Amino acid sequence: MARELTVSIDAMGGDAGPGVVISALQRSIQRHSNVHFLLHGKEDELHALLERNPRLKSRVTVRHAPGRVSMEDKPGHVLRRGRDTSMWHTIQSVKDKKADVAVSAGNTGALMALAMFQLGIIEGISRPAIATVWPTMRGQTVVLDCGANVSATADQLVDFAVMGSAFANAILGLERPSVGLLNVGSEEQKGNDAVKGAAHVLRGASLPMTFHGFVEGDDIAKGTVDVVVTDGFTGNVALKTAEGTAKLVAQFLRQSLRRSLLGRIGATIARGALTTLRRKLDPRASGGGIFLGLNGIVVKSHGGTDAMGFASALDTAIDMVKADINARIIADRSGIEAAMEAAAVT
């Protein structure tokens, strides 16, 4: 039997409260037999929920944390005053090796600040990044950074390429993922200094990935590459623009269908297909944002997530531990050191 794996969970993080976490655990214990869950939050509330779910009890340990990080709390405030919060305790368990991975649906900025403060960054990596998995015409594509940083140097983009390909290996099962740098054109001379410098290093590096070169915004949805690398500003704007566009198209479709009797009849008949579409585009199904580059694994589920979304974040967390993603990041990063020094990009 494989070693039991432990997931540390911030039970108070999401907008909907611990009920969603408990429902997610009901799904997760069926999918993962060798996993134990450490649940951080208000003891009485969590015990009351577990009373009603006796099958969960043997798989879950409750750890009391009286405080809660709200969505409005500033990261600096949480760093100074957040020691009693469920989020702090959730990360602390990973730091203390009581758990293998941390999952929270709470405040992203605070979670990243706590994770950086408590776990530290992998040696050689200059900044952590947030990766997300997007649905595409060809399957799924990993995009990073989606907002951990507001800019990125060439060196940092190279780090993101290393981390993103390790993640694609762990989650999508790809041995040599293809990697593209997001740019305003696919020609070599296009772009700012950071993307040009990163392309120079990645072209010369010997890594377990296929460097595709530059890709453009529409290549994400096309699934042109397995991993799209960009700075956190551009990645965050692209992610939210895509979410907004998907909602806009859905709204236009509803409006168009409602406009005529035939449209309404057609929509009624096609309802099953429309539900399939909604599921495919559902950001909850993607497992949230994955923090890469830390000495420990942290997965951020959507703040407004439901049980399905949180269970999907748990799946991602467990897959990352099983794949030992950080070992691959460390190995690939040291493998690229020589290429970066040769290029001397900053």
Next chain:
Amino acid sequence: MARELTVSIDAMGGDAGPGVVISALQRSIQRHSNVHFLLHGKEDELHALLERNPRLKSRVTVRHAPGRVSMEDKPGHVLRRGRDTSMWHTIQSVKDKKADVAVSAGNTGALMALAMFQLGIIEGISRPAIATVWPTMRGQTVVLDCGANVSATADQLVDFAVMGSAFANAILGLERPSVGLLNVGSEEQKGNDAVKGAAHVLRGASLPMTFHGFVEGDDIAKGTVDVVVTDGFTGNVALKTAEGTAKLVAQFLRQSLRRSLLGRIGATIARGALTTLRRKLDPRASGGGIFLGLNGIVVKSHGGTDAMGFASALDTAIDMVKADINARIIADRSGIEAAMEAAAVT
């Protein structure tokens, strides 16, 4: 009777050749009675097309240009060697005051380079920008820069805000457009130095716009503001990501509908509604990319455009001339000078 207005057209610019331009003109002469068209391109080809469209003849003058800029030509090459091209002649007519506005469906980079070289930049504006009009849940929103530059300083973002609001005034008819700066969060402390610096100036400036503050990627589709300001790198990625996402959703929908008999029946019945949806999302309907900040107006239609798209670009061009958009940009830019110097952003 109002003064006749002249539109200078690159008849050889688009992928589909001059036939599309002639079809677009058939639509345009019906919509605009007081407009004359200068058509640059291969004389014999254009005359042959006009022979078949006698109603166009009195409204169109053909100017021979033997050369053609291809989609692959580098801007630098066109600047050095492109004097005989239809694109060069099209801009030249605006420079020589023979026309009020130039329209081309050709190579964007070459068109911007020629426009900057021949027309020059409005005094006080540091860089031109490309604006596009996006469909939103509330109507239409102007987004700029969509790719003229690969970065932007705070000062340049302020210029883009001035130019974008002048354009929203000219095209959407809004006296005081609301303007938002694209960022990774809406809180004041978020973002990079450029967006923070620009926000500081725009908050203190007295301009014919309402500065909304920061907006995020999903605010574009929501229509939160009339004008979204960003650097050319982020704007280009956002535009292409949105186009890719819209296509992805449409493909998922088709796949879902095809999967079942009921879905296929539903799709057949709802076909009219689906056509309406496609039209609403059609990038051809948006009038292309508008070059702002030059001493002359230049509109770039999509390279793969059809007659409907090119006619829409002509509409936009004509509206911009009628609104005397550059006079507003010059006035607003000098009005903001004091606020920029007070903030001393760079």
